[in-house]
Amino acid sequence: xxxxxxxxxxxxxxxxxxxxxxxxxxxxxxxxxxxxxxxxxxxxxxxxxxxxxxxxxxxxxxxxxxxxxxxxxxxxxxxxxxxxxxxxxxxxxxxxxxxxxxxxxxxxxxxxxxxxxxxxxxxxxxxxxxxxxxxxxxxxxxxxxxxxxxxxxxxxxxxxxxxxxxxxxxxxxxxxxxxxxxxxxxxxxxxxxxxxxxxxxxxxxxxxxxxxxxxxxxxxxxxxxxxxxxxxxxxxxxxxxxxxxxxxxxxxxxxxxxxxxxxxxxxxxxxxxxxxxxxxxxxxxxxxxxxxxxxxxxxxxxxxxxxxxxxxxxxxxxxxxxxxxxxxxxxxxxxxxxxxxxxxxxxxxxxxxxxxxxxxxxxxxxxxxxxxxxxxxxxxxxxxxxxxxxxxxxxxxxxxxxxxxxxxxxxxxxxxxxxxxxxxxxxxxxxxxxxxxxxxxxxxxxxxxxxxxxxxxxxxxxxxxxxxxxxxxxxxxxxxxxxxxxxxxxxxxxxxxxxxxxxxxxxxxxxxxxxxxxxxxxxxxxxxxxxxxxxxxxxxxxxxxxxxxxxxxxxxxxxxxxxxxxxxxxxxxxxxxxxxxxxxxxxxxxxxxxxxxxxxxxxxxxxxxxxxxxxxxxxxxxxxxxxxxxxxxxxxxxxxxxxxxxxxxxxxxxxxxxxxxxxxxxxxxxxxxxxxxxxxxxxxxxxxxxxxxxxxxxxxxxxxxxxxxxxxxxxxxxxxxxxxxxxxxxxxxxxxxxxxxxxxxxxxxxxxxxxxxxxxxxxxxxxxxxxxxxxxxxxxxxxxxxxxxxxxxxxxxxxxxx
Numbered sequence: 001x002x003x004x005x006x007x008x009x010x011x012x013x014x015x016x017x018x019x020x021x022x023x024x025x026x027x028x029x030x031x032x033x034x035x036x037x038x039x040x041x042x043x044x045x046x047x048x049x050x051x052x053x054x055x056x057x058x059x060x061x062x063x064x065x066x067x068x069x070x071x072x073x074x075x076x077x078x079x080x081x082x083x084x085x086x087x088x089x090x091x092x093x094x095x096x097x098x099x100x101x102x103x104x105x106x107x108x109x110x111x112x113x114x115x116x117x118x119x120x121x122x123x124x125x126x127x128x129x130x131x132x133x134x135x136x137x138x139x140x141x142x143x144x145x146x147x148x149x150x151x152x153x154x155x156x157x158x159x160x161x162x163x164x165x166x167x168x169x170x171x172x173x174x175x176x177x178x179x180x181x182x183x184x185x186x187x188x189x190x191x192x193x194x195x196x197x198x199x200x201x202x203x204x205x206x207x208x209x210x211x212x213x214x215x216x217x218x219x220x221x222x223x224x225x226x227x228x229x230x231x232x233x234x235x236x237x238x239x240x241x242x243x244x245x246x247x248x249x250x251x252x253x254x255x256x257x258x259x260x261x262x263x264x265x266x267x268x269x270x271x272x273x274x275x276x277x278x279x280x281x282x283x284x285x286x287x288x289x290x291x292x293x294x295x296x297x298x299x300x301x302x303x304x305x306x307x308x309x310x311x312x313x314x315x316x317x318x319x320x321x322x323x324x325x326x327x328x329x330x331x332x333x334x335x336x337x338x339x340x341x342x343x344x345x346x347x348x349x350x351x352x353x354x355x356x357x358x359x360x361x362x363x364x365x366x367x368x369x370x371x372x373x374x375x376x377x378x379x380x381x382x383x384x385x386x387x388x389x390x391x392x393x394x395x396x397x398x399x400x401x402x403x404x405x406x407x408x409x410x411x412x413x414x415x416x417x418x419x420x421x422x423x424x425x426x427x428x429x430x431x432x433x434x435x436x437x438x439x440x441x442x443x444x445x446x447x448x449x450x451x452x453x454x455x456x457x458x459x460x461x462x463x464x465x466x467x468x469x470x471x472x473x474x475x476x477x478x479x480x481x482x483x484x485x486x487x488x489x490x491x492x493x494x495x496x497x498x499x500x501x502x503x504x505x506x507x508x509x510x511x512x513x514x515x516x517x518x519x520x521x522x523x524x525x526x527x528x529x530x531x532x533x534x535x536x537x538x539x540x541x542x543x544x545x546x547x548x549x550x551x552x553x554x555x556x557x558x559x560x561x562x563x564x565x566x567x568x569x570x571x572x573x574x575x576x577x578x579x580x581x582x583x584x585x586x587x588x589x590x591x592x593x594x595x596x597x598x599x600x601x602x603x604x605x606x607x608x609x610x611x612x613x614x615x616x617x618x619x620x621x622x623x624x625x626x627x628x629x630x631x632x633x634x635x636x637x638x639x640x641x642x643x644x645x646x647x648x649x650x651x652x653x654x655x656x657x658x659x660x661x662x663x664x665x666x667x668x669x670x671x672x673x674x675x676x677x678x679x680x681x682x683x684x685x686x687x688x689x690x691x692x693x694x695x696x697x698x699x700x701x702x703x704x705x706x707x708x709x710x711x712x713x714x715x716x717x718x719x720x721x722x723x724x725x726x727x728x729x730x731x732x733x734x735x736x737x738x739x740x741x742x743x744x745x746x747x748x749x750x751x752x753x754x755x756x757x758x759x760x761x762x763x764x765x766x767x768x769x770x771x772x773x774x775x776x777x778x779x780x781x782x783x784x785x786x787x788x789x790x791x792x793x794x795x796x797x798x799x800x801x802x
Contacts, residue, residue, distance in 0.1 A: 001159040003174050004038060004240035011175035011187050018155040024181050025157075029468040030168060033160040038240055041097055042147040044104075045124065048074070048091035048116075049142040050083060058110040067091055067116065070143015077114035082132030088140040089133050090124060092117040099125035099239075125239060126152065128232045154240060164455035166363035170261030171241075173452075180432035180469055189259070193375045193389065194382060196223075200390040204269070204333060208396050209280035213303045213343040214315065215399030217279055218336045218370045220378050221269060225249060225332050225387040227325065234384060243356075248385045249325050249332055252377055254356075261452075262336060262365055262373035263357035265305075265313060267323045269331035274308025277333070279315065286311070290318045290353075299350040303343050305335070316344040316361035317353050332381070336374035338367040338401075366452035367401035403436075403448050406462055410443035413463045418478045421466065429469040430462065488690075495621060495685045499585055502620040506613045508587055513557030516547035521556040524667035526637040554586035555638065555678060559660070559668040562590060566671065583681040584655070587613065590674035607643050610657050610675035614647055617679075618654075622689035625650050627718050631658070638664045639676075647679060649687050655679035702733060702760035703768075705775045711788035713742065713751040720753065723785060724778060731766065731774060733758040752791070 005018060014021060022032035048067040056062035056077065063083065065076045069091055076091070083089070093116050096104045100123065106115045121127025121134045124146070140149050147153065159168065167173045172188070179186040200221050208214050227247050229235075234255060235245040241258055245251050253264040269275065282288075282298035288311045289295045296314075298304070303315035312323040316339040325332065344361040348354060371393070378389050410423045421429075427437040427445065435456075436448040449456035456462065467475060500510060518524075522534045536549040551557065589610050593603045611628060618626040631644040636656040644658030657677035665674065709720075717737055724735050739754035746752060757778070759771050782788055 001161055001169055001174075002241040003157050003159065003171055004237075005155045005157070007171050007237055007240055008175055008178065011172055011189070012179045012182070013184050014178065015182060015184070018157070021178070022157055025159075025174075025177060027468075027471055027473055028177060028181050029464075029472075030165070030174070030177055031160045032157050034158040036156055036158075038154050038156045039147050039152045041099065042124065042152060043145065044093045044096035045090050045119065045146040046070070046093065047136060047140045047142050047144050047146060047149055048076075048089050048118070050085055050087045050089060053083060053085050056110060056112060058112075062110065064112055065118070067118070068142050069093075069116075070141070074115045075113050076116050076118055077109040077112050078118045078133065080118065080120070080133040082135070083118065087133070088136040088138065088142070090119045090136065090146050092119050092124075098123055126150070128229070128235070156240065163363055166360065166365065166454055167261065167452045169360050169363065170257075171259050173261055176433060180429075183432070186434075189376065191372065191376050191379055193378050195392075196388045196390045198390050200392050200394055203390060204272075204275050204277070204394065206277045206394045206396050207279070208398055209278060210303060211398035213281070213340045214279045214337060215340065215401065216338040216367055216370055216395070216397045217277070218374050218396070219277065219394045220334050220374055221390045222332045222334070222378060222381055222385075222387040223330065223390070225330055225381070225385045227327050227329050227385065231384055234380075247325065247327075249329070249381060252380045252384060253334070255380065256373050256377045257356065257360070260369060260373045260376060261360060262369050263316065263360050264373065264377055265319055265335040265357075266325050267312065267319070267333040267335065268325055268329045269333040270329070271323050272307040272312065272333065273310075276308050277335070278306040278308075279337075280304060280306060282311070288314065289321050290314060291321060291324055292318070293321065296351055299347060301343070302347040302350070303339060314347065314351070314353070315339055317348055317351070317358045318355055332385075332387070334374060334377050334381070336370040336377070338365060338370055364454035366450075368451045371395060401451055403451055404457065405446055405448045406456065406459060407440075408445045408447050408459050408462050410445065412459070413466060416460075416463055417467050417475060419467075419470070419475060421470070425470075426466055429466050432469060433465065435462075435465075491688070491690060492685050494690070495681075495688045498620055498688070499617060499681075499684070502617050503587060503613070506616055508589075508613070511557075511561055513554070513561065514547055515551055516542065517549060517551040517556045518546045519548040520667075521549070521551070521553075524664060525553065525555060526661065526664055528634060528637060531637075553678070554584055555588075555676060556668075558586055558588040558676060559664070559670065559674070562588060562674060563669045584678055585681050585684070586676060586678045588674055588676040589613070590672055604673070605675060607645075607659060607675060610677055611645065614657055614677050614679070618647075618649075618684075621684060621687070622692065623649055623684070623687045624689075626654075627722070628657075629718060630716060631656060637661070647677070649683070652683060652687075653680075654683050654687075696762075698760050698762045700761055700763075700765050702758055703766060703771055704759070705757045705771065706738075706754065707757070707775075707779050708739075708752055708754045708791050709779075709782065709786075709788040710746060710750055710752050710791060711786050713749055715786055715788075717753060720755070720782060720786065723782065727778060727781065729774060729778065731759050731761055731771075732778075733760045 005014065008014065018035060022035045026032050046069050048069045050065050051068050052066040054064045056064055062077055062079050065078050065083065067074045067076050074091065092098065092104045094104055094106045098104065104117045108114065118133045120130045120132060122130035136149065161168055168177065176186055204219065204221055206217055206219055208217055227249060230245050230248045230251040234251050238245055238251060238254055243254055249266050253266050257263045282300060282302040282304050284300050286298045287295055288298055304311040305313040305315050311320060313319040339361050341362050341364045344358055348358040348362065374393065382389065410426060413426060414421055423439060423443060423445065430437050430447055434450055438446040440446055447462055504510065516539060527533055533552040536552055539548055542548045589605050591605065593605045593609060596602045627648045628645040629648055631646045635646065636644050636658060638661055639656065639658035640661050644656060646656050647654040655678045658675065660674045660676060721735060736756045737753065738756050741752040757775060759766055
């Protein structure tokens with residue numbers, strides 16, 4: 001919505017400069033999106049003094065002018081018949097964009113240099129005379145800007161209105177807000193309409209067949225109208241808000257729409273069949289040619305303005321070619337109506353039409369303003385186009401709309417706004433925008449909203465009006481007072497975040513895969529027939545065959561992601577998936593253990609890498625007693641037997657890890673070894689320890705002892721560690737496995753396991769003899785329990801090495 005300050009000042013006295021006015025209106029809830037001068041295009045137009053005129057050597061109707069513009073002399077070729085030496089004229093310099101869209105450029109005209117352009121009033125859009133060059137007053141100074149010389153300055157504010165403020169889609173609507181903000185009176189235009197002698201009822205009639213969509217329709221008729229150009233003041237007003245002039249009759253309807261917010265339409269009365277208007281909805285598949293020349297198929301609920309034979313306009317949106325005002329029109333029927341916003345919005349959307357008229361009707365015009373706008377249009381039309389109006393008007397009003405009265409409590413208003421307004425303060429604010437306020441008992445007010453404020457329906461709407469009119473920036477800032485109760489974060493969320501951080505720290509990348517997998521995914525994983533993961537939910541309308549069932553395992557998504565990456569030559573992957581529906585957390589590692597580097601050779605990932613990642617995860621969650629045991633046959637059918645481990649906490653199975661089986665890899669199109677883990681998140685959450693305790697470090701030094709044990713290769717290293725832990729020797733701080741060896745000179749079925757014992761006391765320094773005694777006793781127990789032996793010590797036997 002554009003509003004020029006010169007037009008605005010006809011209805012309200014503005015006593016502050018435009019930037020301050022724009023800021024004040026913005027703070028009052030009417031956001032000014034842009035502020036500019038509509039004469040800014042005259043910046044490159046200056047006053048010129050014609051020093052000399054000579055005939056053009058190659059054109060009889062052109063002249064060569066020498067024009068002094070103060071700082072220089074310009075050669076200008078001009079064809080105007082009224083130029084004289086000594087005249088002061090407007091000179092448009094190269095680069096100026098004229099209102100017509102023409103850009104002034106220096107060049108040659110019939111071989112002669114022309115460095116500028118002498119302009120008429122019409123070319124500069126500051127008058128209607130286009131017969132010759134505009135001659136300026138004798139006191140004009142060459143070189144001075146034309147806008148400065150003629151005092152042409154008209155700031156234009158462009159508003160970004162919210163949809164509920166339909167009352168501000170007019171100059172008077174904005175003026176009402178300005179008057180309230182500046183605390184000055186609003187001046188309405190005086191409307192005096194001449195009355196004719198012939199009653200309108202003898203010439204025309206209006207019938208409303210769809211009163212729910214058209215609660216009110218008013219019309220007046222003017223005879224002996226003379227169609228022609230509008231006077232300059234009318235054209236100028238329309239240009240100031242971005243509308244173009246068409247003719248005097250149409251321009252009046254557009255002027256009143258911009259001034260009062262009521263869209264109007266003018267019909268050529270002699271082209272209306274049977275001289276009647278019928279308001280009704282369109283027939284199925286009915287077509288209609290609108291003013292833009294396009295034939296449109298009307299939606300069945302479209303509200304139409306019809307004559308005795310058929311449609312002549314789409315109600316509230318656009319007129320038709322069959323009734324438009326033409327140069328020979330002599331009788332004009334003016335329409336001023338109130339259409340239901342929903343009806344207009346629905347039809348405009350269906351037709352893809354957005355006009356100034358529909359923009360206002362969609363948001364709601366003033367039902368009680370139709371007649372006043374109609375009378376204003378008649379007044380102006382008689383003034384600019386002549387003619388004689390008929391006696392009286394037609395005003396069909398089957399659904400009258402009355403002002404709405406809203407109760408308002410002063411105490412509640414102050415409580416919600418955080419203010420201390422008195423009842424009189426609130427009444428003054430609301431009265432400044434033409435709301436009627438009647439005090440009731442106590443702190444209660446009865447506020448009657450005028451019909452042009454379609455957005456005021458409840459007490460909270462009135463409170464908002466009080467807040468914005470008093471100034472949002474004047475309302476004191478307060479903070480809510482409440483008791484803050486600290487609560488522990490949800491444990492599941494904490495564990496999920498910890499898992500994410502640990503695995504990312506281990507080099508994994510989190511991926512998000514679809515919750516749907518292929519129907520053959522369970523077969524590809526080699527799951528047994530009674531595996532609960534085969535109880536999948538079928539998708540009735542899957543997007544693709546690869547997304548036919550709800551997943552019961554995250555592994556298919558990981559393996560599919562590995563395949564897609566391998567096809568793009570990205571073969572070194574560490575990816576993990578946090579649970580979405582199935583509460584599992586899974587990870588996959590394939591390719592190199594680390595990126596290639598100059599300081600070390602590239603090594604491939606193996607079983608112990610994925611095991612280390614799970615160990616780090618469990619350690620970060622402070623889960624005690626995590627053990628890795630050989631998987632039972634068929635427990636993890638998608639993993640390679642012998643390179644698979646179950647992850648336990650005590651006797652509770654948390655999940656599994658190991659190398660992806662060759663059959664599974666082939667089903668998913670994988671060519672490189674891959675290692676994965678699949679853990680139950682619910683159990684991780686249950687076992688994760690939130691309360692962390694500190695264990696002090698001993699101030700006494702530690703000592704270590706190594707031992708290599710030869711034992712059956714079927715004995716799990718974890719079993720030996722568990723056995724040592726069960727001895728509950730207080731001086732053993734920890735035991736680490738640092739080497740495993742198989743091969744000669746060991747016999748088949750044997751392995752060598754090297755252990756490092758760390759001994760430390762919190763009370764004293766340990767002696768070698770004391771440590772040796774404890775160490776030898778522990779080693780003997782291991783030998784007895786696991787039938788292990790120590791390596792033979794001989795000079796010609798090398799110590800087994802990895």
